Amino acid sequence: MDQIATAGLDNLGYILAALGACAWIPQVPTLWNKYISKPKISITxxxxELGFDLNGPLLNMNLALLSQNKSGTIxxxxxxxxxxxxxxxxxEWSTIASGVENKSTDNNGGTITNRSxxxxxxxxxxxxxxQVISLWFFSNLKKARFDNxxxxxxxxxxRMCRDNQLDNEALEKYxxxxxxxxxxxxxxxEMFTWKAGKYKLTLLIEALDGKISYTPQTFKFKINTNSAEILKDNIETTLHNMNETLICKINPTYQKQNKAYYWQNFMLEKC
Known part of the structure; x- marks a missing residue:
């Protein structure tokens, strides 16, 4: 009898253990997502939008980003x-812009776009x-060229303006x-890179903690000759606006006559 009772207790123990293990089964996906899986990031x-100014070649993009499995930080x-x-x-991304735009037209017909x-x-x-965001990107040419x-x-x-060493005539001579x-x-x-032709765009994402699942997205677009020439006009605009800034430095009451920069928009096709 004692052996039968002991065997019964052992079987009961196995049953309870099995029931306990089964109780954990629904929790496995939750625990996996919370502690083991990585955020799966997709981007659309x-x-x-391409441009150019004193910072070099520029680009703006509206992106839709989604994180699955768990939240993630880029x-x-x-x-x-x-x-x-x-x-x-x-x-490389430089600023995250507001989706609200304030557009106006200058005296030459150029579009002025303001975003916070x-x-x-x-x-x-x-x-x-x-999450839909608007991102501004600066090229890797900016820092080295600007600093040097x-x-x-x-x-x-x-420094010369602070020391009162410059006036309009002295600046022109200098x-x-x-x-x-x-x-x-x-x-x-030299910093201007846009030209007519076919382009490939690859978007790379890095997580703040290095833990994401992401497959780089590749797109293609084309710049025609007319758009390339419009973008190239920004070279002269950049030089003109910088000269206006120099005049304003030595004469704070001078009303700058800045020209508007031209941007060109291109549709993307996924590769």
């Missing part, structure tokens, strides 16, 4: 643009919520014989 884009987004001749330019924006430091994506050529020139001009100003004027067209 329909168009790209640390950086990069855009690699490759021309059909293999010329490649890497862009914040510096792109990180972006949190809630679980299963599609443009910033030293601007710093010297600012710029005429100044190697640094010549370097700036030579640099700006």
């Amino acid at each position: 884009a329909k168009s790209i 640390g950086t987004i990069k855009a690699i643009i490759t021309h059909e001749d293999k010329q490649e330019t890497t862009f 924006s914040v510096e792109a430091l990180m972006l949190h994506l809630p679980l299963d919520f599609t 050529i443009i910033f030293p020139f601007e710093y010297k001009i600012d 710029l005429k014989n100044n190697t640094e100003w010549t370097n700036v004027k030579d640099l700006i067209p």
Whole structure:
């Protein structure tokens, strides 16, 4: 009898243990998503807006981002643009812009677009919520060129203005014989990269903690000759506006006659 009772108790123990294990089965997917799985990020884009100014080549994009499995935090987004001749330019997000735009037209018929924006430091994506944002990208040319050529020139001009060493006539004479100003004027067209032809755009995403699942998205678009020429006009606009800024530095009451920059929009096709 004792052996039968012991066997019965053992069987009961096995049954209870099995029932306990079964109770955990519904929790397995939840625990997996919470502690083991990575956020699965997907991204969608329909168009790209290209421009150029003192920062070099620029691009703006409206993106729709979705995080599945769990919420995720993006640390950086990069855009690699490759021309059909293999010329490649890497862009990194700079600002997250508001979806609200205020557009106006200047005296020359150019479009002036104003958007409120914040510096792109990180972006949190809630679980299963599609987040639509407008991103501005600067090229990787900006920092090195700006730090080595443009910033030293601007710093010297600012210092001379503080010391009252410049007036309109002195500035004109200084710029005429100044190697640094010549370097700036030579640099700006060198930084211009847009030209007619076919392009490939690849979007790369890095998580703030390095833990995401993401397959790089690739798109294609084409710049026609007319659009390339319109974008190229921004070289002259950049030089003109910089000269206006220099005049304003030595004469704060001067009313700057800035020209508007031209942007061109292109539809994206997924590769």
